[in-house]
Amino acid sequence: MKLLSKGAEADLYIAEWYGRKVVIKRRISKVYRNPCLDLRLRASRTVREAENMHEAKKASVPTPIIYLVDKESTTLIMEYIDGLRVKEALGMLDNSQKEKLCEQIGMKVGMLHSTSLIHGDLTTSNMIVCGDKVFFIDFGLSFHSHSDEDKGVDLHLLKRALDSTHYKESRDCLKYILQGYREVSGESYTSKILKKMKEIEYRGRYFSGRT
Amino acid sequence: MKDLLCLGIESTAHTFGAGIVSEDGKIYSDSRDVYIPVIGRGIHPTEAAQHHNIVAPRVILDAFRKADLKPGMIDIIAYSCGPGLGPCLRVGATIARALSTYLCKPLVPVNHAIAHIEIASLNTGAKDPLTVLVSGGHTAIVAYAAGRWRIYGETEDITLGNLLDMFAREVGLPLPGGPEVERLAEMGKIFIDLPYTVKGNDVAYSGLLSAALRKYRDGVDLTDLCFSLQEVAFAMIAEATERSLAHTEKKELLLSGGVAANKRLQGMLESIAREHNVKFYCVDKSLSGDSGVQIAWNGILAYRCGLRIDVEKSLVKSRWRLDQVDIPWRS
Incomplete structure (x- = not known):
């Protein structure tokens, strides 16, 4: 061991x-x-x-x-999944590979949400790239919920993980992730969740966009 | 060349503070006066601002007297520019502008949260820590990378300081609530189940507050309740910290902000640091709460990188997130 x-x-x-x-x-x-x-x-x-x-x-x-x-x-x-955490993998990819990976991540998150499963701890440390698949791990904080709020928090946490750890490329990564999410969840549903996400962000301390 | 001397003025919330610090990090003086609302009430921004207006001249003169310096000997005036309560911030800013104009000294705006972190770094010698900032205004887990402090986890509703203050207020304890809850918690014995909310590296305390107050109204012993409230609230931020530590792989952990004075919280984070083989630092109690000293020290760091502001442009920013501040002195 x-x-x-x-x-x-x-x-x-x-x-x-x-x-x-x-x-x-x-x-x-x-x-x-x-x-x-x-x-x-x-x-x-x-x-x-x-x-x-x-x-x-x-x-x-x-x-x-x-x-x-x-x-x-x-x-x-x-x-045992023999692969590389997305946290490390992102830095080794060119732009089109990055887009593909992030889009795939977004699709998978969308699929989880479509079955009302909330991961609860979406960070790039909790996804493993193995071949052409992305494995999701660390479901200790996961739970079932139909609410937009919980799905919004899930994506909000992912966005923040990108902003803090992958600050140079977070904007692009998020764009591709949401692209994937949209493909799976549809336009109107995605924009509803995005609105919620914004709302959650504004609830944070001292957000200047808050009115 | 003599070391630069900076006067820092703090007035974001309940504390009006003035402190003088030199370029080599020596603290010449630390003068404060805290507005304390009547029992059962929270900070009233206008009342707090009135308090600051009344005590300001005395606090500032006191800072000069303790330092044995004359106002003209100061090189820089730094003021707490935000985030905080608008009416309170404006008192400090107005005085800073007046002093800057009258003494013909440069004016430097300082982010209050960053100042908490920087004074804690100076005080402890931490170089590149994962920092837990817990106070009445903040609950955030941050680390520096590429020009900014990045937020890895934070509260999604009220802060840890809010939680303790609001609980104390509702059960009739005086403010600030932290020390009172800590005192009673030491006498508590029975652990009462309370909601524990960790979302990734984030925490949320409002549900815990409501549940704890419900238990209080149900007649649960106050010491047991204080004990359980601390256990749950601190375990939440401790877990979020541990997650951030595992994710960032930093080698130092720094506890800062007003709630850093709590011994139980210190113990929890120290235990995490030991577990992960990371060096633990905690800001000294004398510098954990709001003070002019933190503003003065940050003023020096900023000034040395060429940061200053024209009096005409020196507005306060009541909403100014710490991850929006460029940090040239750490690059």
């Missing part, structure tokens, strides 16, 4: 499991957190992640296969 990365809420290990290369995701207890709260969060997120990762497949969104859910030790065992 080899430590792959220390995420925010879980340790990720690469391991062999019945002949398969797998990722073991263990949500570790946070010493800083009240024990009652800690257990509640870890258990519910472990189950939710497994459920919704599977659910995403129904919306044609690639996710790792879940092999095992252990609620006791708040551990998931899932398929």
Whole structure:
């Protein structure tokens, strides 16, 4: 078992499991957190992640296969995706490749939303490029919702992740992502969500566009 | 050549402050007077501005007296230009303009939030930290990259300081609410389930506030409630911080702003830093709250990069996001 990365809420290990290369995701207890709260969060997120990762497949969104859910030790065992995080991949692409990737991301987010699945933590660290597919991971904060507000927040978080981490190309990336989203969700629905997104942004502290 | 001396004037919200800092980061004086609303009420902008008007001359003279300097010996006048409450900001700006004109010294506008971060950096020696700025006006997780502080996570509604103040106000505790809630929380024992809202690296506190107040009206023990409120609210920002830390892969973590004075919050973030092998810094309590010192220090940083403003153009910006400010002194 080899430590792959220390995420925010879980340790990720690469391991062999019945002949398969797998990722073991263990949500570790946070010493800083009240024990009652800690257990509640870890258990519910472990189950939710497994459920919704599977659910995403129904919306044609690639996710790792879940092999095992252990609620006791708040551990998931899932398929290892051999690829590059979008965070790193973006910097290596030329413009047309970038457009294609971002458009694909937008389409996949649109597909999730069309089945009322909200990812809850859309950042470029949580998407893996593997061949011509983009895998979505980290469904710990995901949930089901039909509301435009929740979909708007989902996209707002993605926009902010781009603005902060990919500030040089965030405008283009977002444009392509929304292009993809629009293709899947349709013009009128997309503009409704975009309006919501703007509204959420303006709700933030000290936005000068706010009236 | 002698070191530049800067007078900083702060008046974004409840504090009117004047501080003098030199170019090498030495704090000559820190004078403040805080407007405290009557119990059960929040900051009334006009009343706060009136307070600032009344105390301003005394606070500024006090800053010079403590520094043992004469007004003419100052090289730069910096003022808190925003974000904040319009009527309050205008008091500080008006005084800064008058001093700048009378003393023939350059005027430098300062973003109050950036000033919190910069004074915390000076105070702790943090070089390139992921910064958690928590106060009455801000709840944001930021890091510097390519000329600007970038926001990785923030509140989607009220701030952490708001949460504590509004809770304190509703349950009859004096303002500022943070220290009071902290004091009572230390006596709390039972953890009460309250809503926990983290959205990616963002947090939202308004639901937590409503739920906590509902529990209070239901007769839940106030010390237990303060304890649980702190546990949930701080765990939320701690988690958002941890996510941002994993995402940015910064090697330093800096806690700044008024709520940074809270020991429980410090403990949580320190624990995260240890877990991720990152160096933890926390601004000293004497510099965590609003002060003229932070404005003065930021004034020096900005002035050295050629930033200044004509008196005629020195308007206040009550909405001025920290990610909209160019930061030439860090590049």
